[in-house]
Amino acid sequence: MKLSHTLGATFAALTFASSTFAADQSIIVQSTTSTANSGLYDHLLPLFEDKTGIQVNVVAVGTGQAIKNAQNCDGDVLLVHAKAAEEKFVEAGFGTARTDLMYNDFVIVGPEADPAGVAGLSDVQAALSKISDAGALFASRGDDSGTHKKEVSLWADAGVNPTSASGEWYRETGSGMGATLNAGIGMGAYVMTDRATWISFGNKQDYTIKVEGDDDLFNQYGVIPVNPAQCPSVNVEAAQTFAAWLVSEEGQDAIAAYEVSDQQLFFPNAPKN
Numbered sequence: 001m002k003l004s005h006t007l008g009a010t011f012a013a014l015t016f017a018s019s020t021f022a023a024d025q026s027i028i029v030q031s032t033t034s035t036a037n038s039g040l041y042d043h044l045l046p047l048f049e050d051k052t053g054i055q056v057n058v059v060a061v062g063t064g065q066a067i068k069n070a071q072n073c074d075g076d077v078l079l080v081h082a083k084a085a086e087e088k089f090v091e092a093g094f095g096t097a098r099t100d101l102m103y104n105d106f107v108i109v110g111p112e113a114d115p116a117g118v119a120g121l122s123d124v125q126a127a128l129s130k131i132s133d134a135g136a137l138f139a140s141r142g143d144d145s146g147t148h149k150k151e152v153s154l155w156a157d158a159g160v161n162p163t164s165a166s167g168e169w170y171r172e173t174g175s176g177m178g179a180t181l182n183a184g185i186g187m188g189a190y191v192m193t194d195r196a197t198w199i200s201f202g203n204k205q206d207y208t209i210k211v212e213g214d215d216d217l218f219n220q221y222g223v224i225p226v227n228p229a230q231c232p233s234v235n236v237e238a239a240q241t242f243a244a245w246l247v248s249e250e251g252q253d254a255i256a257a258y259e260v261s262d263q264q265l266f267f268p269n270a271p272k273n
Contacts, residue, residue: 142172
């Protein structure tokens with residue numbers, strides 16, 4: 001299966017005018033936490049379930065764990081945000097096809113005191129270098145999630161190895177985004193987070209976005225049905241129907257319509273066919 005084959009092309013013949021599925025049909029989506037924490041699934045899934053009768057059960061974990069779960073055949077669809085890892089998943093035969101679904105961006109948040117003086121910077125590598133030079137606290141997820149993978153690559157681009165200061169100014173929580181934000185705020189540390197989770201987060205205290213706007217903070221999400229050749233238990237038709245709906249005009253419009261505090265959280269960008 002070529003990576004260039006999009007779900008829209010693969011499943012273009014599927015239509016959604018009426019449900020052809022029994023009400024008890026269900027699938028498991030192995031998902032990144034940000035799509036769940038932001039409330040996106042609470043918005044999308046009732047629309048899809050009302051249309052098709054397919055129940056969608058979401059397992060929200062870090063991207064690395066979601067990929068491992070899908071490789072262990074513990075899911076029907078993978079929806080995460082680490083493109084290189086997603087492409088390897090398909091190349092290894094675990095997924096049938098990957099397509100871009102939507103995007104937003106990452107930001108670095110920090111306390112009003114701003115001990116590293118990074119507020120207003122749009123150069124993320126410069127900001128990370130200043131945090132390192134100042135020895136200012138930085139809370140990392142440290143969990144192989146999509147956010148953590150991106151953070152690691154940004155530190156490398158900045159020429160900094162933060163793990164050499166693990167337990168000192170660099171604090172690895174091994175937790176999800178919400179828990180890491182809570183921990184970071186509790187200790188006065190900077191935190192890198194996806195914007196959707198930050199907008200939806202309820203415990204901001206005196207924290208605000210300090211660093212944003214760098215092209216390197218782009219955050220792409222992809223969707224992949226699990227390959228039944230590797231995992232015979234996959235609910236193939238229902239999984240493909242869900243993936244195809246997400247990249248269809250209807251699904252993309254539903255993603256675009258989701259807002260929190262009058263702010264759009266995700267921007268659909270599935271290829272048009």
